[in-house]
Amino acid sequence: MSIRSLYHTARGLQGLAKAEYESTTTPSLRRRLWLWRRGFLSQSDAVYDLEESTYESYVNDYQRYVRTKRINGTWSVALSNKLLFHRVLQPFDDRRMAVYGMIRDGTFHGVDSSEGRRELTDGGATMSPPAKSAREPATDGDNAAQWVVSRLEDEEKLVLKWAHGGGGNNVFLCTHTDDGYRVNGDHYTAAELRSLVTGLDEYLVCEFVEQGSFAADRYPDTPNTLRIITMYDAVENEPFVAAAIHRIGTSDSEPLDNFTQGGLSAEVDLETGELGPGAKPPAGDGVEWHASHPDTGAPVEGVSVPGWERIRDQILEMADACSFVPYIGWDVIVTGSDGEFSVIEANSYPGLKSIQVHGPLLTDDRVRRFYERMDVC
Structure with a gap:
């Protein structure tokens, strides 16, 4: 070894x-x-x-x-490094969330375009950040805290996420409100927000992807994602979807939809896109099953993901383009009513409790062959 x-x-x-x-x-x-x-x-x-x-x-x-x-070997970095993954998905630009830039050492570094060095407003006048040498101190145009605060005033919502790792950790959902700002639901003053941003390092500043009515109707206070696991079949030379669930936030998991933090996991029928009942992790005696959302009362079981066939096929197209990474857990937000979606993240070794709560994966022969070939089981 x-x-x-x-x-x-x-x-x-x-x-x-x-x-x-x-x-x-x-x-x-x-x-x-x-x-x-x-x-x-x-x-x-x-x-x-x-x-x-x-x-x-x-x-x-x-x-x-x-x-x-x-499983993914050295290429797991293509998923665990969120900025690199953003670049890998460049051919599918209309299916990836915008990454405006990175916070590093208190400085904002633009990523996607000149948006990263956009003009800042100051009392109605505009000021473009001047060119500077590496030895010159950062100006307001490069100051990360200033950039985030200014951008929030324009867009009202942003996501700050650590460029490394997954699992929903180290993610800040930022909102501009009438009385200041909110970060993961907690109230922040402008000074507190600047202090938070100043203390971050190697964090990406991303657009907040607005979910469509399908996801928002289940529970509007969290982004509710599809988790789709793809595997690459080396015999057939094609990827396939091994499993898919719809993760739905609750008052316990808020501000995120994570199953391990109390969110629901509803199995997605891979052919029809229809949801099964939502499973909630055990707080004591065992898994709770919900045909309707426990907080909002919105139906879960029997509801279908809009445009599921289109979503599934386009995820498979992306997985085929990333065949050098044979095992991917895709996190997808459904944004429209006809298969529109945005990929917000991908994982190299996705958690399986939210998947296997609906039944064991190894009963599927194709899934078992994949894991056996990869020396997992």
Whole structure:
């Protein structure tokens, strides 16, 4: 095993141990030992139907934390580095969110276009940021805090996300309001917002993608994403969709839609786009199932993703263009009523509890063959 593989194995085991330590599920010691010997965390016992006759049909937690991390090899960086992924999707410009620039060392660096160095307004007059040498101090045109505050006044909403990693961590949803600003729902003054931005490093400043009525009608206070997992079939030389869910935020998960934080996961029928009931992670006895949203009462089960066939086919087209990255978890916001969408992120080793809560992945022969070929199971 290479040094790189040893490093990633060690990191995966560290993540596995951390997840078990933080688990709120406390099965008996005998049951916990049964789970550990089969590669599962205690939390999985509350989410999956784990018995002697069923556990081998699930991708277990050891396989997910350690082995799926190896699937994309060195090219996993194409997904984990959000700026690089943005560049990889350049041929699909109408399907990616705009990235205005990066915050680094308190300075704003434009990314997508001259938007990154746009003119700032000052008392009705405009001032273009002057050219400067690397030794000159940053001006207002380059100052990250000034840029974000000014842009927020124009657009009202922005997303600040760390350029590395995933899982919904290190994401700030920023809104300009009548009484100041809100960041992830908390009130900020202009001074507090500037202080927050000044303290960020290697964060991308992105457009806030407005979701269409399909997603907003379920729960309007969070962005509600589709998670679509694609795998590349090396025998057929084509990608395929292994699973898809609609993640829906709740008052527990707000401001995000993450399943592990209390959001709903509704399975998407891969042929029709119809949703099943929404699963909510266990707070005690087990998974809660909701035909309607527990906060808004909006229907979940039986509702269909608008333009699902078009979304699925275009995601497969993107996955085919990225065939050198055979395993991708796509995060997609549905923006219209006829298959319009925007990809906001992709993951190299997506979490599987929100997927397998609806049933084990390895019962699908094509999925099992993929994982076997990649030495996951």
